[in-house]
Amino acid sequence: MNTALTTNDFNQIVAGRRSIKKYDPTVKISRDEMTEILRKATMAPSSVNMQPWRFLIIESPKAKAILAPLSRFNQRQVETSSAVIAIFGDLNSINNAEAIYGKAVELGFMPKEVKEKQLAAISKYYEQMTPEINKETVLIDSGLVSMQLMLVARAHGYDTNAIGGYEKDKIAEAFGLDPERYVPVMLISIGKAVDSGYPSVRLPIDQVITWK
Numbered sequence: 001m002n003t004a005l006t007t008n009d010f011n012q013i014v015a016g017r018r019s020i021k022k023y024d025p026t027v028k029i030s031r032d033e034m035t036e037i038l039r040k041a042t043m044a045p046s047s048v049n050m051q052p053w054r055f056l057i058i059e060s061p062k063a064k065a066i067l068a069p070l071s072r073f074n075q076r077q078v079e080t081s082s083a084v085i086a087i088f089g090d091l092n093s094i095n096n097a098e099a100i101y102g103k104a105v106e107l108g109f110m111p112k113e114v115k116e117k118q119l120a121a122i123s124k125y126y127e128q129m130t131p132e133i134n135k136e137t138v139l140i141d142s143g144l145v146s147m148q149l150m151l152v153a154r155a156h157g158y159d160t161n162a163i164g165g166y167e168k169d170k171i172a173e174a175f176g177l178d179p180e181r182y183v184p185v186m187l188i189s190i191g192k193a194v195d196s197g198y199p200s201v202r203l204p205i206d207q208v209i210t211w212k
C-alpha cells in the first residue's frame with residue numbers, strides 16, 4: 001500500500017516518487033483541488049515566461065473511453081486513475097505575450113518601458129524562430145511543468161505516472177483540439193495509489209556528471 005500523504009517534506013516528495021500504475025478508482029480529485037495542483041505546477045519557469053503548456057483533464061468515463069484506445073499498454077492507469085492529464089504545448093503561445101507582460105506592469109513587477117522593450121525583442125525573436133525551435137521550446141517548457149505537476153501531486157497526497165506510450169498523432173483531434181497548434185507532450189495519470197510501485201535504478205551519479 002502506498003502511503004503518499006499530504007506533505008511539505010521535500011525529500012519525501014522527491015525520493016518517494018515512483019511511477020504508479022494502479023490507483024483506487026473510487027478516489028476522485030475535486031476540480032478545486034485539481035485546479036490548485038495545476039496552479040502550483042504552473043509556477044514552473046518557461047522560456048520568456050510564455051507558459052505554453054495546456055492541460056486537458058480527462059476524468060469523465062466518456063472522456064476516458066475516448067482515451068483508452070489511444071493508450072496502448074497503459075490501460076490500467078487510464079481505468080483506475082482519478083484523471084489522466086494530457087499535456088500539450090501551444091505553438092501559438094506568443095499570442096499571450098501582451099496579456100502576460102501587461103499584467104506584470106499592472107502588478108508593479110515591471111515598469112511599462114521595460115515591458116515595451118522586452119515585448120519588442122520577444123516579438124522579433126518569435127518572428128524569426130523556426131517551427132522546429134518553437135516546437136523544441138514548448139516541449140522543454142511543458143516538460144518542466146510536467147515534472148512540477150508530479151511533485152505537487154505528491155505534496156497533495158497523490159501519485160502519478162508519466163506516460164509517453166500513447167497515440168500522439170491522434171490525441172489532439174480525438175479531443176477536438178487543433179493538431180497543428182497543440183503538440184502532445186505526455187499524459188500524466190494521477191490518483192491515490194493502491195500499491196507502492198517498483199523501485200527503479202539510477203545510473204551512478206558520476207556517470208552522468210562531467211566537471212570542468
Ligand SMILES: Cc1cc2nc3c(=O)[nH]c(=O)nc-3n(C[C@H](O)[C@H](O)[C@H](O)COP(=O)(O)O)c2cc1C
Nearest residue numbers: 017018019021074161162163164165166186198200
Ligand atoms: C516521458 C516519459 C514517458 C513514459 N512513458 C511511460 C509509459 O508509457 N508507460 C509507463 O508505464 N511508464 C512510462 N514512463 C515511466 C518510466 O518508465 C519511469 O519514470 C522510469 O522507469 C523510472 O521509474 P520511476 O518513475 O518509478 O522513478 C514514462 C516516463 C517518462 C518521463
